[in-house]
Amino acid sequence: MASKVILASTKQSVFTEPSWRYLRHLGYKVEFFDIWNKAIWNNDILVRLTNQFSKFKMSLVVKAEKNIGRKLIKVIKDAQPDYLLVLKGKPLSSEVICQISALGVKTINWFPDATTNWHSIEILSAAYDYFFTYDPYILKRLKALGRNNCYYLPFAANLDTSAVYQPRSEYKYDIVFIGSYEPGLYDARVDYLSVLTDLDLHIWGNQNWLKTSLAKFYRGTVDDQKMFNIYRQSKIVVNIDQQIEVEEGLNLRPFEVTAAGSFLLNDPVKDDIYRLFTDGEEVVVFNGVQDLRKKAEYYLSHEKEREKIAQAGFNRSLAEHTYSDRLKQMFKIADK
Structure with missing residues (x-):
């Protein structure tokens, strides 16, 4: 029986579609879970308010992220996947990830941000069973913290394995x-x-x-x-x-x-x-x-x-x- 993966990301992420597609090519059953805060960022009025009032923004974001976490845990319990693969996933708290790990699901994060987002890297890397970074320097810093669950995984080319080079004769x-x-x-x-x-x-x-x-x-x-x-x-x-x-x-x-x-x-x-x-x-x-x-x-x-x-x-x-x-x-x- 094929292993099941819940892919948690946003539809806007450049990593989402190829990750979903190639997981399926590799034989996994894949279900997508959107972690985008639709209730906030798809509402023009709320976007303007959150940009003007930082306390209002924090309160609203925290509530929305807690709601996303609850929904994901429910999806995990219903679907009973083998893996949760998160692409970045800042809206998902460490507590949510730990609860999912406790359900027997292997939790994985492929985190695409640089050291400019070190605070999130440091917090989230401790929560997942497997945490992948594209940067060897970030990995060294994580290993120095004793994070043996962290690994190096560079970004990727969106290429089918059957792709063939197409020469060009004209350029714009x-x-x-x-x-x-x-x-x-x-x-x-x-x-x-x-x-x-x-x-x-x-x-x-x-x-x-x-x-x-x-x-x-x-x-x-x-x-x-x-x-x-x-x-x-x-x-x-x-x-x-x-x-x-x-x-x-x-x-x-x-x-x-x-x-x-x-x-x-x-x-x-x-x-x-x-x-x-x-x-x-x-x-x-x-x-x-x-x-x-x-x-x-x-x-x-x-x-x-x-x-x-x-x-x-x-x-x-x-x-x-x-x-x-x-x-x-x-x-x-x-x-x-």
Whole structure:
């Protein structure tokens, strides 16, 4: 009989759909539980009130999260799953998770946030039977706290195992960057991208880009499908992660870009770019502003080299970095 998994996440999360789909491909019975606070965040009046009055917000959020926890426990009791897999799951308290573990259900969390959310990581990692982080540095900190239930699991490429690289003969964009801008957090993105403004640069992300010197290169927001199409139509995709040097784990971009079969120019700040891909063969890493400019010019004018690297990056993600790979590893650990 197939094992049953309750997948607790939000429909908005980029991790939800591929996790659900590939769990089913691996033979699990999967039931989705939405932890989104619909009662609050789908109500415009309440959203405005919570933004204006912090005490009101806290009271409302706490009540909503307790209600979500009660509903999840009821679902668990009715469905009697073998596993609860939570993707981030901040609305679920440690008490709720411990109650579910006491019912004999293996509780798993794949937590996608960086050290900027360390408070939640520290609290939630103690509650789950198995806690997975994408960042080796975060894992080291958790192990230092004695958390032997914690493991390293990088993000994944949304690729079917039967996928085949599709070469391209036409492009719409020379250089693209997709990502948000937040003052203080992502200032390096402006610094780096400013040296590419005469190389057909296009930027998508949140509207904060309109407040920067790169406003005229801003093209709007994107959903996942549009993002994939943009990558497919681009000669070069640039990835600039949070510049937190102690961190080592990659954000989603390298997996998304290589899954699209596109050429990736990646910053050097996270060590995992060298662990999970081969620099110069599957992706290209730039070291500093001038090196970014130099490599962008070079690969724009060397199409065969660029396409060879793009195909190798696709093949690496297909061979080692799919959701199927990650979920197999996760449940192998949980089944020990």
